[in-house]
Amino acid sequence: MLNLERLRTLDALARHGSVSGAADGLHVTTSAVSQQLAKLEREVGQQLLAKNGRGVRLTDAGRLLADHAARILSQVEMAQSDIEAQRGQVVGEVRLAAFPTAARGLFPTALAALRAGHPDLVVRTTELEPEAGMRAVLRGDADLAVVLDWSNKRLPVPAGLARAGLLDDVPDIAMPAGHPLADRAEVDLADFADDDWVSWPAGEFCHEWLTSTLRSEGIEPRIAHLAAEHHTQLALIAAGFGVCVAPRLGRGPVPEGVRLVPVRPLMRRHIHAVWRTDADRRPSIRAAVGALREAGRALDAPLPQGS
Known part of the structure; x- marks a missing residue:
């Protein structure tokens, strides 16, 4: 039987394009990634990686298995969402990303509300620019990203992501x-x-x-x-x-x-939250969106001149 964590490692390699990128995405060492992939090759009995200059590339078998791994991990995410939704409890871990001014303006209030209302939820945060934040959500490196577009320039949201408006920001x-x-x-x-x-x-x-x-x-x-x-x-x-x-x-x-x-x-900046549609029912995602919206409402009053 294929090991789920090894499939997750292969999926990370396919998404990041390198062993070091996969290691960064999974928050493990490059040695751990190499060991997991070597074990996976022994499990399937086929070569999954080939040397490509100073890096590696997926073989045809590796690409085939990586495609299956992406679908399997998506199904696991959906199963987790359904179980959490049935249980109805906001627990586990949720990873949030936001561009810098949103992280500074929204995270302190939103995280305080999540800690007070859902003490069993672990929240991790990082700063990422909007496009990088959406990529992180698509890769599975973040569960939710706060992104922006402008009233006269929209930021396309890729298929597979859901979105919710948080607030409008007037510069x-x-x-x-x-x-x-x-x-x-x-x-x-x-x-x-x-x-x-x-x-x-x-x-x-x-x-x-x-x-x-x-x-x-x-x-x-x-x-x-x-x-x-x-x-x-x-x-x-x-x-x-x-x-x-x-x-x-x-x-x-x-x-x-x-x-x-x-x-x-x-001029207006439209501030949104985006997350994977296969995680749409997770109570932790819904709680995070709600907390971010409340933090945005608290900022709705116009700032005084020079503030």
């Missing part, structure tokens, strides 16, 4: 206190045609959104600085190095010398 434009528009009640993006911008790193979803949005306003973006963390972006603005989009979710204290002005027409 402002951050600029130095000495900027000519710093005392305005609201601004247009077109007002910043001659400004340098501080943006998220190239290739990230929000960077692509910013550049496409500015171009739609007839502005060729002058991206002067790239920073993943909003606190770093705001520090650059405080030092006079441009302007940036400053979401309110997870914003925290704003440095002295920075002014925040609402933009028209109103």
